[in-house]
Amino acid sequence: MKVADVIALITGGASGLGAGTASRFVQNGARVVLLDxxxxxxxxLAAELGAGARFFQADVCSTEEVQAALDFTHSEFGRPxxxxxCAGVGIAMRTTGSRGPxxxxxxxxxxxxxxVGAFNCIRLAxxxxxxxxxxxxxxxxxxxxTASVAAFEGQIGQAxxxxxxxxxxxxxxPIARDLxxxxxxxxxxxxxxxxxxxxxxxxxxxxxxLGAQAPYPQRLGTPAEYAQLAQQILxxxxxxxxxxxxDGALRMGPT
Numbered sequence: 016m017k018v019a020d021v022i023a024l025i026t027g028g029a030s031g032l033g034a035g036t037a038s039r040f041v042q043n044g045a046r047v048v049l050l051d052x053x054x055x056x057x058x059x060l061a062a063e064l065g066a067g068a069r070f071f072q073a074d075v076c077s078t079e080e081v082q083a084a085l086d087f088t089h090s091e092f093g094r095p096x097x098x099x100x101c102a103g104v105g106i107a108m109r110t111t112g113s114r115g116p117x118x119x120x121x122x123x124x125x126x127x128x129x130x131v132g133a134f135n136c137i138r139l140a141x142x143x144x145x146x147x148x149x150x151x152x153x154x155x156x157x158x159x160x161t162a163s164v165a166a167f168e169g170q171i172g173q174a175x176x177x178x179x180x181x182x183x184x185x186x187x188x189p190i191a192r193d194l195x196x197x198x199x200x201x202x203x204x205x206x207x208x209x210x211x212x213x214x215x216x217x218x219x220x221x222x223x224x225l226g227a228q229a230p231y232p233q234r235l236g237t238p239a240e241y242a243q244l245a246q247q248i249l250x251x252x253x254x255x256x257x258x259x260x261x262d263g264a265l266r267m268g269p270t
Contacts, residue, residue, distance in 0.1 A: 016154055018246050019044030022092045024084060026050045026075050026136055027102030029057035031211035032161060035238025036099050036245050041067040043246065046092040050075070050084045050136075051102070075102045075132030078139070085143050094147050098140040099159045099245055100133040103179075105213055107172040122175040129179030130186075133160055137190060137201075145197050153198040157249050160187055160203040162258055167205070168267035180205075184258045191256035200255040202248045207262025209236040229263030236261060 023040055027033035028049030037047045041064045049070045051057040057070035071087050073080035088095050104125055110117050137158055144156030162183040169177030183203055191201035208214070208225045214235070226234040244261055248254050 016096065016150065016157055016249050016252075018249055021045040021097045021249060022088065022095050023047045023097035023099060024050055024088050024095050024136070024140060025099045025101060026132075027100075027161075029053045029060055029070070031101065031213070032206070032209065032238050032241045033099065033101035034060055036101065036242040037064060037068060039239065039242035039246060041065070045097075048084065048088045048091065048095075050081070075100075075136055076127050078135060081136055081139050085139055089143070095140060095143055095156070096147060097157045097159070097249060098136060098144075099161075100136055101161050102132060103129045103161060105173075105176045108175075109172050110174055117174065122178075125175040126179045126182070129176070130182040133183060134186065141190075141194055141197070141199055144199050149198050152252060154200070154252065155198040156200070158190070158194075158199065158201045159245050159248055160201070162187075162203045162205040164205055164207050164260060164262050164265060164267055166258075170267055171270050187258055188256040195255070200248075200252070202254050202256070203258040204241060204244055204248075205258050205260045205262070206241060207236055207260070207265040209238065209241065211238065228267075229265040232263050234263075236263070 023045055025033045025037050025047055028037050029051035037049055040047050046067045049057050049061055050073050054072045061068040061070040069091050071084040073084045106121055108117050147155040149155050160183050163180040165173050165177045166180035166184045187201055187203040
């Protein structure tokens with residue numbers, strides 16, 4: 016699947032990895048709809064990207080809102096051929112400590128967005144992709160999920176985040192197998208430490224220290240590098256059912 020032929024729905028598309036992916040896709044001829052809760056950022060980016068981009072405000076956990084975003088995509092550009100799941104949140108809190116146990120509601124606030132919301136978008140987008148006309152090799156669509164190295168080496172305080180991203184890794188292969196009969200591929204990208212809004216509030220010396228933890232290159236990853244891999248997944252038909260680490264050989268320690 017060539018990126019120039021793609022109509023893509025990108026969740027979390029107003030900033031960070033999603034915005035970087037949208038920018039690369041549009042620059043290479045794709046048409047994208049940015050799904051995000053941040054209307055101001057989303058509308059601003061869509062306007063910046065021009066005729067190949069639209070914004071739709073929605074919550075990934077809502078069946079009705081995600082379906083409305085897919086309907087909007089269809090009405091603006093046509094039936095979607097790609098879904099890129101970048102929406103996500105993170106918290107840091109130990110399981111228990113001097114202030115008592117981890118509040119259950121905080122754990123429950125992370126898993127629905129990062130994991131259940133991703134699956135909600137997958138199930139609805141794949142249903143729409145089934146009606147696409149297959150290309151010469153029988154392909155109808157591509158789904159790209161965002162995991163994290165925290166799925167494999169979760170740090171102290173990352174129980175909720177790691178659980179949600181571990182779920183992304185765990186469901187990628189079975190969903191790829193589910194959808195194979197329809198010519199829909201499914202992969203996940205597991206970024207290391209990337210320069211996204213989650214790290215944006217940290218002091219520059221702290222950000223530099225985090226980047227230096229990677230063996231090489233010793234820096235934070237960029238949304239453009241995530242987007243480059245997303246495009247490669249779109250265009251390489253043999254990539255299916257795989258979680259690909261994008262981390263500069265980083266292996267996270269406990270802290």
